[in-house]
Amino acid sequence: RTFTVPTVELPAGQQIPALGQGTWGLGEDPAYHDDEIAALRTGLDLEMTIIDTAEMYGDGTAEQLVGDAVFDRRDDAFIVTKVLPSHAGRPDTLRACEASLHRLRTDYIDLYLLHWPSPVPLDETVDAFTTLQEQGKIRFWGVSNFDGVDLMELTAVPDGGSVQTDQVLYNLAHRGIEWDLLPACQRGGPLIMAYSPFDHRGTVLRHPTVAAVADRHGVTPAQVAIAWVLRQDGVSTIPKASTPEHTRENHGALAVRLDLEDYAALDRAFPPPDGPRPLEMI
Numbered sequence: 001r002t003f004t005v006p007t008v009e010l011p012a013g014q015q016i017p018a019l020g021q022g023t024w025g026l027g028e029d030p031a032y033h034d035d036e037i038a039a040l041r042t043g044l045d046l047e048m049t050i051i052d053t054a055e056m057y058g059d060g061t062a063e064q065l066v067g068d069a070v071f072d073r074r075d076d077a078f079i080v081t082k083v084l085p086s087h088a089g090r091p092d093t094l095r096a097c098e099a100s101l102h103r104l105r106t107d108y109i110d111l112y113l114l115h116w117p118s119p120v121p122l123d124e125t126v127d128a129f130t131t132l133q134e135q136g137k138i139r140f141w142g143v144s145n146f147d148g149v150d151l152m153e154l155t156a157v158p159d160g161g162s163v164q165t166d167q168v169l170y171n172l173a174h175r176g177i178e179w180d181l182l183p184a185c186q187r188g189g190p191l192i193m194a195y196s197p198f199d200h201r202g203t204v205l206r207h208p209t210v211a212a213v214a215d216r217h218g219v220t221p222a223q224v225a226i227a228w229v230l231r232q233d234g235v236s237t238i239p240k241a242s243t244p245e246h247t248r249e250n251h252g253a254l255a256v257r258l259d260l261e262d263y264a265a266l267d268r269a270f271p272p273p274d275g276p277r278p279l280e281m282i
């Protein structure tokens, strides 16, 4: 399909929108169900088609919410879900995928990720992903919270080079990946999918410098935070929103053009890394 929103390309050649939607914390309280469904469906209407979830979130309730949001428009969504490291063994991954498919009310997952590195040898997990791909149950697979060394180990196992994404923490307050992981991925590695663009609890949104940049452009802090992440080539991001209003506001970030003055002010408030840093995660 073609998009009017900016897209990024997976190594396999598939175009996906640069801006998607997260779901951590959604689906846990029935009182918010309708708002949360409306938030996700508004995002689909706006072509924020990536919906990121995980078997871990709410012990499956986030996946169920996603299933409710997309059941009558499955092909509008690019569903990303994740297998827990404790399920990274081959039989466990195959079982976990079936359970996710059931909760998601679909017969395929677009992108299936290993949630963070596991003690299970990587060749076993990759073997399970390859089987799931052959069975048509997943279209692509990737990883999350992998640092550069983890990625090197991954690409050394059979079929490990088929990894499509590394989903990692990246926002104004956590810039460590700019030192090495991000440039390495931009040079032909997996696509970086930036999680927690507002730093999970929204702390960057309350920072005075972010507010000042937002005021300069007549936009909101959330829109600045997203536009800043998306200034990087080959990066997508997945803010989580519980209401259609927040989803629409986040989509509005695509119209924001930050300039050199903004970048300089933000660099002073949130300095870029000056050396290698261990990969941070939430």
Ligand code: NDP
Pocket: 021, 022, 023, 024, 025, 052, 053, 115, 144, 145, 167, 168, 194, 195, 196, 197, 198, 199, 200, 201, 202, 205, 222, 223, 238, 239, 240, 241, 242, 243, 245, 246, 247, 249, 250, 281, 282
């Ligand atoms: P985010 O950085 O996306 O921040 C979410 C918070 O921002 C919520 O409190 C939300 O409030 C608020 N918010 C959303 N839109 C706006 C807005 N326009 N204005 C003001 N506040 C807003 O945090 P997450 O940690 O949820 O990260 C995003 C997604 O990334 C997750 O949901 C998950 O899918 C993924 N993730 C993956 C991880 C991994 O290990 N792979 C780890 C962490 C996250 P409200 O809900 O009220 O809209």
